[in-house]
Amino acid sequence: MRPRWRKVLHDLIDNKARTLLVVLSIAVGVFSIGVISGAYQIISNDMSVSYAANHPANVELRMANYNTDVLTSIHNAQGIGEAEGRRVNNFRVRAQGSDQWVALDVVALESFSKNQVNLLAPVSGAVEAGKDEILLEKDALKKLNATVGENLTLELSDGTLKELKLVGIVQDVSTGAGDFLAPPFAYIVMKTLPTLRQPELFNRAYVTVAEGQDDIANIREVGTALKDRLDKNGTAVSRTRFSETHKHPLADTVNAILGILLALGILIVFLSSSLIANTLSALLSQHLRHIGVIKLVGGRNKQVFAMYLTLIMAFGVLALLIAVPLGGQGAYGLALFIANKLRFNLLGYRIVPMALMIQVAVGLLVPLVAGLAPVISGSRITVLRALSGDLAGDENKPQAGKPDRLPWFDYMLVRVTRILAMRGIHIPRPFIISLRNTFRRRGRLMLTLFTLTMGGAIFIAVFNVRVTLHDYIGAIGSYFRADVTVDFDKTYRLSEVQKFGLQVDGVERVEAWQFIGTELLYPDGAVADNLNMLAPPANSKLVNPIIVAGRWIRADDVRKFAVSEAILNFFPDLKPGDSMYLKIKGRTEVWEVIGIFKFVGREGILAYTPFEYSSQVLNLTNRSSSYRFVTTQHDRATQDLMAERLDHFFRGAGFKVRQAESGLASLDTASESLDTLVVFLLIMAILTAIVGAMGLTGTMGMNVLERTREIGIMRAIGADDRAVMRTVIAEGFVIGAMSFGLAIILSIPFTYLLSTIVSLAVFETPIDVVFTYMGYAIWFGLILVLSVVASILPARNAARLTIREVLAYE
Amino acid sequence: MSSSIIELRNVSKTYSTAAGDFTALINVNMNILAGEFLGIVGKSGAGKSTLLNMINGVDQLTSGEVIVRADNENISIHTMSEDARASWRGKKMGVVYQSFQLLPMLTLIDNITLPMDLSDNYKPRESKERAMQLLQLMELEEHAYKLPAFISGGQQQRVAIARALANDPPILVADEPTGSLDSITADHIFEVFEHLITDQGKTIVMVTHDVGLVSRFSRSLTIADGELLSEAVPDTKLNQGRKK
């Protein structure tokens, strides 16, 4: 090998700690970019492919009971491709040997073999259920501990128990996709319905359009026309849901979240490049003498440039060797995790060429960009300066043309210590030395502080975002403040439910709520969306709305409603006082909007109208099928217990109970998925913190190396190992503490930014930011530990230096 | 031993520092003849190193001219860029310093091969053979694959000389090459220099503060406070011939 390349090779392998530091800092950036871009590519492709592969319905209709004749007419309607009728009922289901009831949506199909829409994919066991047999969707296994071959017990609404044989597990990625809160599914054949005392009639229709399956406007048009026809012909349609074939209903949310992660990944690359710039400029200044020698014996600028360029490219290549395989694995892992959460399939492990290219580009460009300036200035340095060891850029060395005076910081330090000393406060000498060292190389200090501060600010912000999200969920929970909700299969008088309910130990209050399923219409009569209208008593304390505009419902409101912000997606200029067309029980009515409130946008449009008025609409005075119970205690366990107790009690008293649910049960699912998001954010924050810590280690290492002579002199005048280590660790500590101060400030804008992006992605509305001391406390502890740990290695190296080595260093 | 190989005309060098300008060389005129062993003697701070750095192109003069006539080329090195000077120096002028300036991570043979690698004057195989011959010349062949840190100072200086000879330059300039060596080791270095002049026809310019070494040069000049004082062996005829 030619000697100049041999020198490059030695530069690479002789200082392993430095090489490792540079390689790892590049690798962290490449890895995070690789994971996120890879996962993004895999998900954006597989999510829609896997969704489309199961022939998802473009229109889902919830309808009154109907028969095959009606299904045929749906089939023959204008613009319809496939149409499939099903019956969906909710049952409580129990596995063998368990007393845990789980609510399942049991879907009855006419024929498994003729299944055309919302296809079922086999997982294990049979793919078809015969009479009195049942298939489970694989997600149901998360709640129901059942094995193929055993009998499942279903509880009918009259309380009788029926057993169906579990013959297989299937996967259904279409039904309920896009609904975080949908219950798990089970599948039976229509012939089994009599066993469950249900009519052999459909109540759902899953329909694809013949053309324009990815054109939501077309789907809406065809679907609305179909619905109107059905309504006109006497089959009431209570709800419609439209979706494109090649777009998973949650695609936008997932993309938004990946976008946030990508932004953080880019930030990590940015931070790690500042770290690399730091290390490389230190490397170059340590190599000045070498450069001088090379030029002395005839080396030209471009030859020196090529040598050091090769060195930094080698760092990049080494980093790629580590980060590319890990990044590929990580990308698939992340994609798999998201796919499992959102119930879709991946097409199998693969390397994403685009992500690979991005990684290679980042891995080579980052060291190039970060190292170009020091390498260029290093290769241009004159022999004389290089050989005289005049460190380029040492700010505090007297330089030609600059007046010879104490640097401002040293001056301040002398003044402050003197003032303190006059008041009897003596700062220990080593600490002052550390402080001076800290500020000696201002450029390097700035870069280190920047990296650590960014890491800290993101870390703190993630904790704030977490609390903000939970606070919002809590606020959403204020729309569902009842401890237990009991739904019956038929309506009961309020006084009757009250009389029984209050007999149950722990029940404090009972409220009757009603529900009106309506549709929001455009002025031309087309359906904009479903509008779920809840009707609590106007003075109910079980709703605590966050009003954005207008007011809340009053008992004397007639044809008036308060509506969630989600309505603004359809009517952006809507104000309280405006009138809206609603389709209620097949009739088109004009209602007035009295107020707009905040609510999770994803869950569709929610509206409230007073019970006092809804009972007129529904013609149900003081009757309802849905009751809210307030219990004496409001913790989760009590609520669960009370739900169980009320369920039992009412069944025992002969009521037809559909289900009794504890209050916040549904919110758990929502905050669970938010926690997943927070975990990702936290991982990114930890990665930034790692980059910051590596930056600090590097800086401390360089500082110690450059002060070898000074440390030697300290030792010569009697400083022991511990004294030497103390000054170095104190220096790391000072940097850590300073970055903490800065991170506190920077975390505020970061919190706002991150909260806004996340809440827009998940809730489709900006939310109020909440701060928590948690992130600050944890980061404070972490930065202390990190800064000490980051200084220990350099400090030990410093303490190990013998006087002989120090003198040999020059 | 007749023609002038290096000529300095009115060379001045002024350093500007924070304390003000300092003129380290004042109007230096001199001719260095091919094949001579020229000693430049002076006290510390006299300007010896400064003068040498004007000749080898390591530093840029403030005014005047430095012309080198090596291998039938007339080169005004003061007009060249720093980069061009480096590449020229690599081929035409070997440089030896008091502190040996070897690259610590390279073996002796690699240190010697480096200038040939950079100048591309020799093929890799040739350059290795040549480096080995130079090591033999310096009687260091058994240490060829050691690192500089594992040999003595005198040996390191001989390696530095071997490196200076790598591209077979006609001129060698040395700044206090024996400065950090004991007298026996220093003697050895002088023997090497004398051999290079008599057997290989090199021209050597050497700087020292040690007046006791004057007898070893074929000619010596004294410098004090940046001015050339005397020529021990004046050669007025040749100087006149040059100034026409």
Ligand SMILES: Nc1ncnc2c1ncn2[C@@H]1O[C@H](COP(=O)(O)OP(=O)(O)OP(=O)(O)O)[C@@H](O)[C@H]1O
């Ligand atoms: N880079 C510089 N900037 C300012 N002044 C300089 C610089 N280099 C040398 N000098 C000054 O120029 C004068 C001559 O320096 P030079 O190094 O040539 O002396 P020298 O004769 O080689 O001395 P020594 O025997 O100690 O090596 C000295 O006074 C020195 O202080």
Ligand SMILES: [Mg+2]
């Ligand atoms: Mg000198």
